[in-house]
Amino acid sequence: MQPIVSISNLSKTYASGFQALKEVNLDIQPGEILALLGPNGAGKTTLISIICGIVNASSGSVTVGGHNIDTDYRITRSMIGLVPQELTLGAFEKVWNTVSFSRGLFGKKPNSDYLQKLLKDLSLWDKKDSMLMALSGGMKRRVLIGKALAHEPMILFLDEPTAGVDVELRKDMWALVQRLRESGVTIILTTHYIEEAEAIADRVGVINKGELLLVDDKQALMHKLGKRQLVIELEAELTNLPEALAPWSLESSEEGAQLIYTYDPHKTNTGINGLLQAVSEAGLLIKDVNTTKTSLEEIFVSLVNTK
Amino acid sequence: MNTQAIKVIYKYEMMRAWETLAQSFASPVISTVLYFVVFGTAIGSRIESVDGVSYGAFIVPGLMMLALLTQSIANASFGIYLPKFTGTIYEILSAPISFVEIVIGYVGAAATKSFIIGLIILFTAGLFVPLEIAHPIWMLSFLILTCISFSLFGFIIGLWASNFEKLQLIPLLVVTPLVFLGGSFYSVSMLPPAWQTVTLFNPVVYLISGFRWSFFEVADVSVGLSLAMILVFLCICLIIVWWMFKTGYRLRQ
Numbered sequence: 001m002q003p004i005v006s007i008s009n010l011s012k013t014y015a016s017g018f019q020a021l022k023e024v025n026l027d028i029q030p031g032e033i034l035a036l037l038g039p040n041g042a043g044k045t046t047l048i049s050i051i052c053g054i055v056n057a058s059s060g061s062v063t064v065g066g067h068n069i070d071t072d073y074r075i076t077r078s079m080i081g082l083v084p085q086e087l088t089l090g091a092f093e094k095v096w097n098t099v100s101f102s103r104g105l106f107g108k109k110p111n112s113d114y115l116q117k118l119l120k121d122l123s124l125w126d127k128k129d130s131m132l133m134a135l136s137g138g139m140k141r142r143v144l145i146g147k148a149l150a151h152e153p154m155i156l157f158l159d160e161p162t163a164g165v166d167v168e169l170r171k172d173m174w175a176l177v178q179r180l181r182e183s184g185v186t187i188i189l190t191t192h193y194i195e196e197a198e199a200i201a202d203r204v205g206v207i208n209k210g211e212l213l214l215v216d217d218k219q220a221l222m223h224k225l226g227k228r229q230l231v232i233e234l235e236a237e238l239t240n241l242p243e244a245l246a247p248w249s250l251e252s253s254e255e256g257a258q259l260i261y262t263y264d265p266h267k268t269n270t271g272i273n274g275l276l277q278a279v280s281e282a283g284l285l286i287k288d289v290n291t292t293k294t295s296l297e298e299i300f301v302s303l304v305n306t307k
Numbered sequence: 308m309n310t311q312a313i314k315v316i317y318k319y320e321m322m323r324a325w326e327t328l329a330q331s332f333a334s335p336v337i338s339t340v341l342y343f344v345v346f347g348t349a350i351g352s353r354i355e356s357v358d359g360v361s362y363g364a365f366i367v368p369g370l371m372m373l374a375l376l377t378q379s380i381a382n383a384s385f386g387i388y389l390p391k392f393t394g395t396i397y398e399i400l401s402a403p404i405s406f407v408e409i410v411i412g413y414v415g416a417a418a419t420k421s422f423i424i425g426l427i428i429l430f431t432a433g434l435f436v437p438l439e440i441a442h443p444i445w446m447l448s449f450l451i452l453t454c455i456s457f458s459l460f461g462f463i464i465g466l467w468a469s470n471f472e473k474l475q476l477i478p479l480l481v482v483t484p485l486v487f488l489g490g491s492f493y494s495v496s497m498l499p500p501a502w503q504t505v506t507l508f509n510p511v512v513y514l515i516s517g518f519r520w521s522f523f524e525v526a527d528v529s530v531g532l533s534l535a536m537i538l539v540f541l542c543i544c545l546i547i548v549w550w551m552f553k554t555g556y557r558l559r560q
Contacts, residue, residue, distance in 0.1 A: 052401040056559045074309070077403040088394030092326070097319075104315030105402040147398065 002066065003027035004155060004186050005051065010060035012046050012210075020046040022210040023060070028188060030154075033181055034215075035197035036190045037300055038207035044190035045085060047207070048157045052082045064155065078106055081148035085159040085190075087140045091133040095124055098132060099146045106151030115150065122146050122176070138169045145176070156180060158189040162196060174200050194297035208304045221299065223266070229292045230261040230272060235285035242282040248275050312404045316412025317419075320386050324420050331382075332424060339374045339428045343367075343435060346492055357494050358525040363436040368519040369491030370432070372511070375425050375450070376457050376486055380478050383417035383461030388468055400559060406552035410462065417458035418451070425450050438522070445530075446521035452537045453514055459544035466551050466558065485511045490519075495527040510536060 005028040012021040020043045028034055036044050049055040051062050053073055062069045064076035090098065099115055119125045122142045127135065132143065141161070148156060158177070162170040177187055177200055191197055197204050198218070205215040214221070238256035248271060251260040259279070263270045279286065324331040343366070351362035358365070390396040399409060432438060440446050468474040489511030495503055506512055507528070517533025520526035526533070551558065 052397075054397055054400045054559065056555045074403040074405075077401060080401070082397065082401050084394070084397050086394055088397060090393060090395055097322075101315050101319055102398060104311045105398060105404070107309040107311045107403055109311060 001029060004030040004065055005188070006063045007047075007051070008061050010047070010050065010062060011058050012043075012050060012055065013058045020210050021050075021057075024207075024210075024212045026205065026212060026215060028155075028186060030186050031181065031184060032202045033177065033187045033189070033200055034203045034205060035201035035218075036188065036205045036207055037192065037194065037197050038190070039192055039304065042207045043210040044207055045159055046210075048082070048159055048188065048190060052080055052157060053077055054082075074107075078151065079154045080157065081151065081153035081155070082157045083141075083144045083148045083159060083161055085163060087137065087144065089132045089140055089143060091131070093132050094129050095119070095132065095135075095143055095146075096128040098143065099150050102147040103150040106153075108151045114152070118146055118149055121179075138165060141165060141169070141173075149180075153185070155186045155188070158187065160190055160192070162191070162193065170196070194300055206300060206303050213303050227262050228265045230263065230275070231290050231292065232259040232261070232276075232279060232286055233257065233288040233290075234259065235287045238284070242284075244278050244282050245275070248278075309402075309404045309408050312402060313408050313412045313415075316399075316409070317416045320413060320416030321419065323386075324382075324416075331420060332427065335374050335378050335424050336427050336431060339370050340431055342370055342373070343432060346370075347435065357497070358523070360523045360525055361436065364438060364523070365494075365519075365525075366492050367429070367432045367436065367438060368522050369486075369489075369515050371425050371428050371450075372453065372489075372515050372518055373486045373491050374428055375421050375453050376482055376511070376514075377478060378424050379417060379421040379454055379457035380461035380464060380482060382420050383414055383458040384465035384468065384474055384478075386413050386417055387462055387465035388474055391465070392471075396558070406549065409552075410459070410548055414455065414458045414462050417461060418454040421454040421458060422450060425454070440522050441524045442521045446518070449514075449518045449521055449533075449537070452534075452541065453518070456537055456541040456544060459541065459548060463544060463547050463551070466548075466556070469557070485509050486515075490515045490527060494525075510540060513537070 005026075007024055007026040010021055010024040011019070013019045024043075024047060036047070038044050046055060050057045051064065051069060053069065053076075065079055067075045069076045093101075096115070096119075099119065100110060103110065103115065116125065119128055122145060124139065124142055124146060127139060132140065135143065145158075145161075161177075162173050165173065174196070177189070181187055189196070189201070201218050203215060204218050204221055206213045233254075234257055236257075237254075238252060238259075241250060241252065241259075245259070248261050251262075252258060253260060261271070261275055263272065276286075276289075343363075346366055347363040351366075354362040356362060356365070390399060429438070464474065464477050468476075488506070489509050490506070495506050495512060495516075498506060513528055513533040513536035516527040517530050517537070520530050520533070550556070
């Protein structure tokens with residue numbers, strides 16, 4: 001399938017000399033939800049700003065729907081909607097006017113039926129005549145989404161959509177993203193909330209210091225890099241680990257009251273049976289046993305720290 | 308061409324003016340009337356005529372120019388600086404529009420506002436002094452060209468300014484002195500010969516002279532030269548705006 005967005009060797013160095021992006025290559029498939037994960041200053045906003053036409057690239061190229069973003073900018077930009085990170089809205093405009101403005105700006109003729117449905121979907125219909133400055137932060141965020149969707153884009157960029165948003169609204173936002181995807185919109189969101197990527201993304205890209213460290217299917221990523229841990233809670237604290245347990249490279253915590261064994265769940269022999277037998281033979285009494293799964297957050301932290 | 312975009316930008320900018328009617332239209336008209344009362348009535352009563360035109364009538368074109376220049380610059384610079392300041396410029400930059408459409412929308416709206424202000428001032432001046440316009444078509448041409456040129460200049464200032472202080476800097480330190488010293492309230496021929504030569508380096512002299520000629524057929528420099536100077540200024544502004552958008556200067560980093 002031809003990617004809807006294709007990024008080749010994209011680099012950006014700002015006038016200050018700061019290199020925000022280093023030779024980034026990425027293909028985004030139509031209809032998917034891609035989460036770009038990275039700490040503050042990683043280059044996420046710069047990347048989407050270049051694709052949307054807000055920032056000029058230093059080198060490299062981007063195509064959207066097969067069209068170059070520089071030479072065919074009218075086509076590419078009309079395919080894209082952008083929800084910025086900051087709550088950048090005028091103060092004295094009305095919700096209806098600002099959404100209508102956005103639609104016109106992207107060259108679409110007025111369509112009050114579409115805008116009415118959009119505002120209803122975003123639970124903003126009863127606020128259509130309200131001044132923007134009178135809205136809460138969450139509502140302003142929804143107005144920004146409304147503005148981005150006003151021209152019926154095929155691709156939606158959400159730059160940290162749930163930054164500073166309460167849990168309830170965050171869940172609403174995730175549901176909205178799912179609905180949009182079902183309607184065929186490709187969604188690229190940047191976030192530094194791992195749980196967000198874990199909850200809604202199909203693929204995850206990890207970006208740090210301007211480099212795209214990896215892009216993979218979320219499940220595959222967790223499968224590939226995800227480790228499990230077996231935590232054995234002992235009746236008594238251990239001062240020294242018995243020699244017989246050395247082959248399992250155990251870690252101990254809680255001042256020796258817990259033994260932690262990290263294993264690969266996809267191996268045929270995980271070593272758990274042998275470990276439990278060795279623990280029993282060493283005369284240690286087990287109080288409790290449980291297993292934990294590596295979260296995307298731990299995968300992310302380990303990637304960012306090692307590269 | 309994305310005509311819908313031009314339409315919404317223009318409409319949005321005009322709506323901003325109607326919502327702040329007192330600030331947009333009443334304020335420049337009142338301040339011009341005050342100039343008119345002070346200069347035209349108080350000082351004018353002691354000056355019989357300049358080049359055969361009563362002083363009260365003589366200063367009308369200059370006062371109109373003063374208002375047009377300052378308002379064109381203020382409207383256009385604020386119009387584009389405000390979205391830069393609030394961050395809403397992201398939407399303009401990410402929209403499928405060329406710089407020509409952006410300029411037509413913003414500069415067109417700013418020039419329209421100045422044009423309306425100019426007409427209101429002209430009408431108000433007519434209440435104080437008898438006014439006859441010798442060349443109405445030329446008068447309107449000068450009026451429109453000045454509104455467009457200086458709105459473009461204001462647009463450049465708005466793009467260039469990185470804070471509110473810079474937004475005020477050029478209008479206050481450059482434009483206002485040039486207008487006051489450009490023959491708004493006097494004829495260049497009233498100055499000592501040396502200063503007459505210095506004045507010719509002031510581009511506003513050509514604007515006011517041409518505009519005044521369209522009213523009274525009295526000019527400090529030839530009308531053709533006045534027209535040429537406005538057109539040159541217009542072209543320079545267009546080239547600068549084109550360059551700013553092409554390079555992304557202070558817009559696309």
